[in-house]
Amino acid sequence: MVNSVMSIFRAVMLLFMVSFAYGAGHGVNGQNATEEQPAEKTSSIELLNARARATLPGMSTSAAYMTIRNSGQKPAQIEALASPVALRTELHTTQMSDGMMVMRRVDNLQIGPGEAVELKPGGYHIMLMGLKQPIAADSEIPVIITFDNGEQITVMARAGHDVSGQHMAH
Numbered sequence: 001m002v003n004s005v006m007s008i009f010r011a012v013m014l015l016f017m018v019s020f021a022y023g024a025g026h027g028v029n030g031q032n033a034t035e036e037q038p039a040e041k042t043s044s045i046e047l048l049n050a051r052a053r054a055t056l057p058g059m060s061t062s063a064a065y066m067t068i069r070n071s072g073q074k075p076a077q078i079e080a081l082a083s084p085v086a087l088r089t090e091l092h093t094t095q096m097s098d099g100m101m102v103m104r105r106v107d108n109l110q111i112g113p114g115e116a117v118e119l120k121p122g123g124y125h126i127m128l129m130g131l132k133q134p135i136a137a138d139s140e141i142p143v144i145i146t147f148d149n150g151e152q153i154t155v156m157a158r159a160g161h162d163v164s165g166q167h168m169a170h
């Protein structure tokens, strides 16, 4: 918990410094508007089809799924995850181990340039742990993803009971 708070704090500080540097640069180069490089501040990461599992009574965990597409020139790695609905938000993968499906935390998922990774039931997923409230169907769950390039994206995951595939409790 302390770690993820610290990494969010670092990410926010980084964003602040980047935007400050960007703004300062603009002031100096203000007259060269035609030489501005397009797309330098455009996000190279897209989060598509974000959805979350609505909870049934008594459930304290849920999961969110989406496709992460990196259209940038460099690999992107997830550095931190957060959601206001959960005490802890982690990236997990699902693997077979001795004939059992087990989930493992993943801290180094990298999405190569031009690649997309699909988070889906039975594979990578964003685990929402220690839910502060039930997740109602059709509600929108904010998921905040910070990448190692300093990009931080908030995506709204639409909750439903019909997310295909089983998900195990921890």
Ligand SMILES: [Cu+2]
Residues within 6 Å of the ligand: 063, 092, 103, 125, 126, 127
């Ligand atoms: Cu999980």
